[in-house]
Amino acid sequence: MMSSALLKLFRSTGSYLLAFSRHSIFRPHSVRGISVPKTDHERAAAARDLLKAAFGERVITADDPTSGPMVALTTPWSTTCHLPSAAYFQPVSAAEVSTALSIITKTQCKFAVRATGHNPNPGFSSTREDGVIIDLQLLNDKSFDPETGIASVGAGNTWGEVYTWLEGKGRSVMGGRYEEIGVAGFVLGGGMPGFVNLRGMGCDQVRGFEVVLGDGHTVHCSAEVRPDLYRALKGGGSNFGVVTTFYLQTYPLLKTQYTVSLYKPDDYANIIEASVATHKQMETDDQAAYFTNVHRDFVAIGQLYADTPEEEPKVFEPFRKLESMMAPVVPKTDGTLSTLAQAIGHRPPKGKRTIFTLSTKVDKDLYLAIHQIWQDVTATLPPSSEGTDLHYTIQPVTASAARAGRDNGTGGNALGLQEVSQNWCVFTLEYPRDGDDVVHQAAMDRLYEQVKAAAEERGLLLDFVCPTFADKRQDVLRGFGEENVGLIKDVAAKYDGEGVFQKLQYGGFLVRDL
């Protein structure tokens, strides 16, 4: 039986009956009499014109006189994704997403779905003139059911908006560490919250999804209704449909304590030792989290705690013993998830960004080897004074994170996390100049190969690749393991029989690439 909590929520969104049937009352609006143009550019132009005819000013194009929205839409987080799409459509309801998908399939136009555009992989939430974007930022409804503790959150919301709104009601939800990133891309990519060891991944907090499928029908899923789709969406990304609403489990207001300090980079050996020692202690303290973010000119260490103890948490003792602190950038603060996200979030200048991630077991010698490889590659790049910054971040995950997702009574996620202590190390290259693309990507590729080999040689490389930090060429879905790959393939075939999200979607970690 479906839980009464979700039943109530699905009913309140107007589709109670649909929770039990394959088809929704939101019938797709048909678009008849269209002959499919030959080239991608012509198809995009045809889709743009139909969208304009249907939705008027909520379809923004390059020739639009209102340049403000256009500028915002063409400049997502990484300038590698500043691509000129044929049109940006901003739906205000699931029914409008359905109509847009109907237009897209009739015209066979390429498309991308965007929540906030923070993913730096070109083509994931951006297209060139040969495609259109469904931009979800106006789907920003939020409602809270005090009886069930479940928050219904539209796919256009950011974590900052959700945290602030929920905290006004004395509630918290485990989401991203940066206030401007989208709930949608984060959750669909698994999503690593600030306190991942406490309650698992971002996707583990979801109790239900509202999804518009490729055939235009709107359906709901949960642990009881379409459990296959529900589980696949928890990490399986944009393979199945456009998620329009997330039903999130909330908890009583979470108090947090945090501090971020800068350390001298030449003390890296002690910093790595302290990071490993702290990680080991975290295995018995799920309230603790940290990050060690290594740059050429400094190392930033953030110590985060899911409570406000009077005494310094014992788990961070190894960091307190370091003698190379240069300056505290965020002094010890008692706050909440929203103040934490504001404090550690940064708004760097617009720039090009490319990232990748590798998951390894926790080992001091491996970390030292990775640091040496990073130093060697960094030495081949322009100096940081010219705006080039290749940095890496140690992100500790304990066995509890995998257990929390598996044991929360919702059937688990599609990520295939191993129940071991692990580091989701993220490498980010930020640089200002277009002309550096080829050389810089080659440096990142070298770094990737060498770090991977170092972990493999020692038998410490894990298959899992966290989707939210991955480069578009990484084998993210296979990293979830055979069973989950099978689930994702089956669910994509079952709920998107025509393969709309495989054939027409611009990019993403998609089944078509397996």
Ligand SMILES: Cc1cc2nc3c(=O)[nH]c(=O)nc-3n(C[C@H](O)[C@H](O)[C@H](O)COP(=O)(O)OP(=O)(O)OC[C@H]3O[C@@H](n4cnc5c(N)ncnc54)[C@H](O)[C@@H]3O)c2cc1C
């Ligand atoms: C400063 C910064 C801090 C970050 N911190 C964290 C962190 O703490 N933890 C973490 O795990 N990640 C973090 N990330 C990574 C971030 O979670 C990913 O880049 C994520 O993809 C961003 O989601 P979005 O909704 O903002 O992005 P978008 O770029 O809009 O979307 C990302 C992907 O999701 C798809 N998508 C978006 N919405 C939908 C939808 N409704 N239905 C179907 N598909 C959809 C898009 O098509 C695209 O493939 C951070 C990124 C930045 C830039």
